Amino acid sequence: MKTALAVALLAVLSFGGARGAPAEEPPSAAALLAETLARLPRQPLDVKGKLVVRRRHGQEERTLSFDVALRWGDQPPTARYTIRDAFGRPLEQLVVERADPAPPRLTYAAGNPLAPAPLPDLFAPIQQTDLSWTDLTLSFLWWQEGAIVATNEVRGRRCYLAEMAAPAAAQEPAAAAYARVRLWIDCEIRMLLQAEGLGADGYARRRLWVKSFKRVDETWMIKDIEVQQVGSGHRTKLMVLETNGAPL
Numbered sequence: 001m002k003t004a005l006a007v008a009l010l011a012v013l014s015f016g017g018a019r020g021a022p023a024e025e026p027p028s029a030a031a032l033l034a035e036t037l038a039r040l041p042r043q044p045l046d047v048k049g050k051l052v053v054r055r056r057h058g059q060e061e062r063t064l065s066f067d068v069a070l071r072w073g074d075q076p077p078t079a080r081y082t083i084r085d086a087f088g089r090p091l092e093q094l095v096v097e098r099a100d101p102a103p104p105r106l107t108y109a110a111g112n113p114l115a116p117a118p119l120p121d122l123f124a125p126i127q128q129t130d131l132s133w134t135d136l137t138l139s140f141l142w143w144q145e146g147a148i149v150a151t152n153e154v155r156g157r158r159c160y161l162a163e164m165a166a167p168a169a170a171q172e173p174a175a176a177a178y179a180r181v182r183l184w185i186d187c188e189i190r191m192l193l194q195a196e197g198l199g200a201d202g203y204a205r206r207r208l209w210v211k212s213f214k215r216v217d218e219t220w221m222i223k224d225i226e227v228q229q230v231g232s233g234h235r236t237k238l239m240v241l242e243t244n245g246a247p248l
Helices: 029-038
Strands: 014-016 045-055 060-071 078-084 090-097 105-110 146-154 157-165 180-186 192-198 204-216 219-229 234-243
Touching (some): 029 157, 029 180, 157 192
Antiparallel strands (some): 045 234, 060 078, 078 090, 157 180, 219 234
């Protein structure tokens, strides 16, 4: 990740259709993530969807909605993430500005109506889901130190497995709880398909899977993502319902 989720988990929700370098010649881990970020849309993109928390046996426990406004073509590039209740009322909002090489600038608000508030623990679950702000914004896509350690398959797609070390918290506030992350990135289209955040003890804290994606014109759009906080007893499904006002 270039400096310090798209991105947000939704800044990375769409990728241009250009192909990456030949799979036989793996890039460096930093170059791989730079190529992934380069596929983020520069045109304004507004995403709406919902979060569903389910117990292991499928019992629905909690439903929220979200919207993301991505402005990666602006100066500075900006993404705004808003979490709402099932009726659309705002609960929390995080705005991320990324002006390389400076650390990201994070602005937080909470309540209805939204009002400025101190920045929360970016690793803590959002509204009793399995998602943290770290995961939703996919901040680890901007980390620099790491290596490609393997090539394997995820959902029938050939992927590079990159292991990235967390930067100092002063450089990336969202990095404090993860010592490193494992990222499975499609060799051909440079899309993140799976991620795992590891603590200092080497054990997984959270896991993220892309469950489905769709090609719209020359852009790949992620539709469904599942996230599990290890030991929570449930999973959270993030579903993208519409982009720029059109159903996905």
